[in-house]
Amino acid sequence: xxxxxxxxxxxxxxxxxxxxxxxxxxxxxxxxxxxxxxxxxxxxxxxxxxxxxxxxxxxxxxxxxxxxxxxxxxxxxxxxxxxxxxxxxxxxxxxxxxxxxxxxxxxxxxxxxxxxxxxxxxxxxxxxxxxxxxxxxxxxxxxxxxxxxxxxxxxxxxxxxxxxxxxxxxxxxxxxxxxxxxxxxxxxxxxxxxxxxxxxxxxxxxxxxxxxxxxxxxxxxxxxxxxxxxxxxxxxxxxxxxxxxxxxxxxxxxxxxxxxxxxxxxxxxxxxxxxxxxxxxxxxxxxxxxxxxxxxxxxxxxxxxxxxxxxxxxxxxxxxxxxxxxxxxxxxxxxxxxxxxxxxxxxxxxxxxxxxxxxx
Numbered sequence: 001x002x003x004x005x006x007x008x009x010x011x012x013x014x015x016x017x018x019x020x021x022x023x024x025x026x027x028x029x030x031x032x033x034x035x036x037x038x039x040x041x042x043x044x045x046x047x048x049x050x051x052x053x054x055x056x057x058x059x060x061x062x063x064x065x066x067x068x069x070x071x072x073x074x075x076x077x078x079x080x081x082x083x084x085x086x087x088x089x090x091x092x093x094x095x096x097x098x099x100x101x102x103x104x105x106x107x108x109x110x111x112x113x114x115x116x117x118x119x120x121x122x123x124x125x126x127x128x129x130x131x132x133x134x135x136x137x138x139x140x141x142x143x144x145x146x147x148x149x150x151x152x153x154x155x156x157x158x159x160x161x162x163x164x165x166x167x168x169x170x171x172x173x174x175x176x177x178x179x180x181x182x183x184x185x186x187x188x189x190x191x192x193x194x195x196x197x198x199x200x201x202x203x204x205x206x207x208x209x210x211x212x213x214x215x216x217x218x219x220x221x222x223x224x225x226x227x228x229x230x231x232x233x234x235x236x237x238x239x240x241x242x243x244x245x246x247x248x249x250x251x252x253x254x255x256x257x258x259x260x261x262x263x264x265x266x267x268x269x270x271x272x273x274x275x276x277x278x279x280x281x282x283x284x285x286x287x288x289x290x291x292x293x294x295x296x297x298x299x300x301x302x303x304x305x306x307x308x309x310x311x312x313x314x315x316x317x318x319x320x321x322x323x324x325x326x327x328x329x330x331x332x333x334x335x336x337x338x339x340x341x342x343x344x345x346x347x348x349x350x351x352x353x354x355x356x357x358x359x360x
Contacts, residue, residue: 001050003077007151008069012043023067028052033084037154044154073151089160093167100168107161113146120265120298129158136162139169141238141262141297183281194234194241201254202230210275216310217272238262240293242286258286265300284316295339304335
């Protein structure tokens, strides 16, 4: 007996699956597992079967066609195919929890796709599946493009793949840059990824900052941001937000927040540091960690919009020791820090939209 994988489309009507399975049974083909993928053109049935050794691929195709199946795909399988799909997906999810950077390999193992390509630009349209290609939105920025000649992709496979990518992104956001920093004055702060649960503490951070700090952060707007806006900053669609707490516990007060907001192949950085924690190296530490994340995520450059009088922030940028270009628009400076000379292009002009400003 030999293991085979068979995929075929049948009309999604009562009894049609039984006709196909009966046709296989008449030829001594034992069905070990079956998955049904609902599509717009019918039900795509995916079988793992044990067939007599004398049966060829052509024999299996003929059996499927006699059972009213169409668009048939047949390939030899290995013993590892005996693991059911939920078990395989859970195994890949476990791997991603341990190593979220292995998302590409997990997608290849899940779908048999080759190649699997990551791009820094978001998927356009934002995700989708075709016969031989699949686009997946990466929550941490960018997108994955998958190709497979056959069998054709199905919506169910797309949903599984997107769920794995979202899991990897969640792990990255949770674990990225979680570290205890010792500042030059020996003070210790915990830096970690932000979550929506930090909303009360971050709101309190804004309340305790001076009007000047808030104006520098929001480019002239000293009013307190709305809870809805803070929630969007804490969990951006693309990028990362870090918070610094004055102690090891989650309940400790938030004394600084750093935002990395992705847009195309560039990302904007924003910092807000409580007044009594400024000029102590905390802003520099947050900025370095955000740039490190942007570099790993594949962005070509990071942009900072800084008021010309904000000398502490400009000094913080100079301390990075990275080349940077500066463009001026009235009292607003746009500082572009390239992350990779091969990826970086000319920085886009970014006006004072009020979405991001900077304060060390």
